[in-house]
Amino acid sequence: MTYDFQNIEKKWQQYWKENNTYKTNTDTSKPKFYSLDMFPYPSGSGLHVGHPLGYIASDILSRFKKLKGFNVLHPMGFDSFGLPAEQYAIQTGKHPALTTQENIKRYKEQLKNIGFSFDWDKEVQTSDPNYFKWTQWIFLKLFNSFFDEEQNKARPIDELDIPKNLSDQEKEAFINGHRLVYQDEIQVNWCPALGTVLANEEVTGGVSERGGHPVVRRPMRQWVMRITSYAERLISGLEELDWPESIKLSQKNWIGKSHGAEITFQEKNSKEPITVFTTRPDTIFGVTYLVLAPEHPLVDKISTSERKASIEAYIDEASKKSDLERAELDKTKTGVFTGAFAINPVSGEEIQIWVSDYVLISYGTGAVMAVPGGDQRDFEFAQKFNLEIRQVITPDGKEIEELNEAYPGQGIMLNSGAYNGWKSEDFFPKSIELIEAAGAGKATINYKLRDWVFNRQRYWGEPIPILHTEDGRVVAEDEENLPLTLPEVESYEPSESGESPLARIEEWVNIDHPKYGKVRRETNTMPQWAGSCWYYLRYLNPENENLFADPEAIKYWMPVDVYIGGAEHAVLHLLYSRFWHKVLFDLGYVSTDEPFQRLINQGMIQGRSNFVYRVKNTNTFVSHGLRKDHDSIPMHVDVNIVRNDELDLEAFRNWRSDLADAEFILEDGKYVCGVEVEKMSKSKYNVVNPDKIIEDYGADTLRMYEMFLGPLEQSKPWNTNGIDGVHKFLKKFWSLFFDEKGNLNLSDEEPSKEALKVVHKTFKKVQDDIERFSFNTPVSEFMICVNRLRELNCNNRDLLEKLVIALSPFAPHISEELWNKLGHSESVTKANFPQYEEKYLQEDVFEYPISINGKMRTKISFPVDMLQDDMKPEILSNEVVQKWLEGKEPKKVIIVPKRIVNVVV
C-alpha cells in the first residue's frame, strides 16, 4: 500500500474543518499556552515557500503543547490595511477592500493546504469595522489619558491637575498638551511619491522604507503619540523578557538613552538663555563655541543684523536639503557665525555662537556646546573655521602635541582651572555640582526616541475618530458612534496639499453632530502599524461586541508565551505594541505590563536562483562547467524547470517562445545550471510556491523539510534539492505499518530491548528539542528511529502507535491517517505525548572510549554499575589498555561517567 499523501491530506483537512478539531479549549483548569505568529499582510502575490517557515514552527510547538496537556491558543489573522492595496486602487480604481478580500481568500487557502492547527474562529482582520472599532476605541483611550510623571503611568485625563486661574481656552490648551495623543505642527518626513507622512522608523537613509521614494522635511499639523513618556519603561521592561539579545539591543539603541546634563548658557546682548544637552559636562572648560541647529528658534533673535543675510541663506539651503542629502554631504562641515556671543556659566568665558546643520533640531535641545578637543565632529568644525581647539582631558594630563583628532576618552583634566590633575571620572559629578551651583542646569537623561507621528494622508486605514468643532476645539467622537467607517470615494489619490482622499467627501467630513453641532471630521487615517499594535488581544475574544476583549480571557491567556516572527519588526511593530500594551495596562484593561514573554525571530528564506549561459548573439546555451570556453552571458532561468541544478531541456524550450529552438552545449550529457543566493522574487524566477511542493510531495513533507533545512533563527536559501530525503522518510514510516499486500502488519509481541531503547530515546530527544525551540534536530531523530526500527524488523503496535503521536506535530496528516487505521476514532490531536521511560534508555554495558594523554586510543566495555567517579587505575588491567600503556603505571585517570576515560601517563 503506497503512501497516497494527496488523498490523505485532503481527507484530514476536510475532517478537521468538519469536526472543529482546532477549536480553542477554554477550560481554565488546564494550563494555557498562547502561541502567536506575526500575522501577514495579504499581498497580491500570495505566499512563497519562505513565508510559512515561522508558522510551521509555531504550529509544531502548538500541537506539541496540546499533546502535553495544555490549552493552546494558536490563532491567525490578517494585517489588511496597508499601502499596496491602496496603490493598486489608485492604478485600477478597484476598491482596496475587494482586493484585500481576494488576497485573504488566497492566503487562507494556501495556509489551509499546509495543515495548520489555527483556530479560524479567532481570525481577525484589521480592516474589518468590527475590529477597527476597537482600534479607534483604544485611540480614544490614549486621547483621553495623560502621563503622570510622578506615578510613572498613564491616567485618565479627568484626573489631570489643571492650574487655577486659567481661561477656558488656556485650560483646553493645557489639557490638549498632556494627552497621550495630541496634535502638533511639526517637521515631518513628507514623501511626495507616496503622498503621505512617514514615521522616522519608516525612513532609512532619506528614502521611504517601502518603495525607496525620496523623503523631504516639511512642517505639517500632525497627530502624534507621546511614546517618549514611556521611554524609560520601554527600556526597563526589556529586562524581564526572553527575547533575543540582539532585538533587545536594537530597541535600547532606538530609544537611545543617554545620561548627561542640560546646561544653560546666556547670550551676551539679548540675555537669551541657550540650553544645550551634553553627555560630557566634565569637558565644560573645553567649550570654545556653541552651535545651534538651523531650525533653532533663537537663531533669528540673536544673530546680528550684519550677519542676518548670510544666516538666512544658510538656513534656507539647509531646509531644502532632504535628510538623504544631508547624510550624503556629511564629509565636510558647513556653518555660519551668528555674530552673537555666549557666556560659559562655569568659566565665565565669552564664546562665539554658530549655526550648523550638523546639529539636529530633533535631538536634545537643538543646540550643543562644542568641545573640539573631545568630540570629533566639533574638532572637524573647529578645524574648518579656525576655532580654538582646547585640550581638557588627555590620557596623562599633558597636552597632546600635533592633535589630529579629538580625544573622546577618559583621562586626566588640564586647562580646567582649579581642577587640573583631577581624573575626568571624578570631575564628572563635580562638574554637575558646579553647573547647579551656577544655577545653569542639572543632570538629565536624554532619549533619541521621538514621539510617534500617528497619521497618514491616505484612504485605506482606520479613520481617526476626532471632530473639529466650529469654535476650534478638538473633541473625541462618542464611543457609541464607533466604528467610524470609511466612505466610498471617487479617487484614492491624496490631494496635492497633502490631505487624504477623505477630505474631498464633503458629506462625510461636514456633519451635524448631536452633541457638538456643526463639526468637521478629522480626515487623516491611522498608520499601517495601528492595527497590529493590539491584534493579539482581539484574538482572545474576537466576537466580543462590548469590549475589545473579555477581561477574564485576558487574565487567563496573557502574556503571549511564544511570539514567532521576522526580525524586521525589531523596533517598529514590537516597540509600538509594547507601548500600547503598557498604556492599556496603566488604565487597567490588561493584566500584564508586557505583551510578549518570549520572542523568536525566524530567519529569512532566501531564493536560490539558477542560471543558464547564453553564448553571445546565439540561441545556444552552454553548461555551467564549460561556460569559460565560450563568450557567454548568464540569464536567470525558472527554478521550477531545474532539478538538482540540471536543466530540463524540454521544459526550457517550452518556457518561452523565443527559446523553442534553443541549442545546448552539454557536459557529461547534462546541462548544469549556475547557482546564486538572492532574495526570492518573481523577476529572478526563483520563487518556489508551496502549493507546487504540496502537490508533488505533500504538506507533511513540506512542513518537515522546512524544519529540516536548518535552525529556525538562521537565514538560509530555499533548496528543493534535498526534499527527497524527507519524503522518503515519510514513505518508510508509512511502510513500517503495512505488509506487501497493504494490510496492517503489526504485532503485539514484546518489543526487543533495542527497539524500546531507540523509540524512547526518540521521545526524549524530540521533547527536549522542541522545548528548546530546535525544530530541525527532531526530524533527524525521527529518521534515525525509523531506519533503526526497519533494521530491527520491529512492528510492535504499541511502540508504533506512540511514534505516530510523537510525529503528529510535524506531520499531522499522515499521523491522523495511521492513527485512524490503528483503530482510533478520535483525532490524534486528542492523544497524550508519549512519556519516555528512563529504564529503557539505560545500557547494561557501556563501551568506554579510552584516551591516553588526551588521544583517543581504544575502547573498553564496562558493566554500567561500575561507572563511578572513584574508578581506580586498577580497572585498566584490561589487556587492551595495558598494550597502550606499555606496562606503565598511569599517573592519573580521569573518568567522566558515561563519557570518557582519560589516562595520563
Added chain:
RNA sequence: GCGGAUGUGGCGAAAUUGGUAGACGCACUAGACUUAGGAUCUAGCGCCGCGAGGCAUGGGGGUUCGAGUCCCUCCAUCCGCACCA
C-alpha cells in the same frame, strides 16, 4: 565609524554542561533487483597516505589530561544603527 551575528566535508547541517568532530539528509561512487524509475534495497563517501598512521571545525596564540565549544588576537561574510552632542 559603532554595535550585533556567523564562519565545521562537494552541499544543508549535528555535536544540550569542554569529553569518540562530521549524527541525519542531499549529491556522488559501486553493486543488487528489476515491470528500466524522478522507484526500492545494500555498501562506500572529510583530507593526505598502498599501509600503519598523520592532518583536520576561518588564521595565529593561550588555558586544560582533553577545546568546534572557554580566553586573547587577526581575517572574512552577513545584518542593524549612523553627524544622537
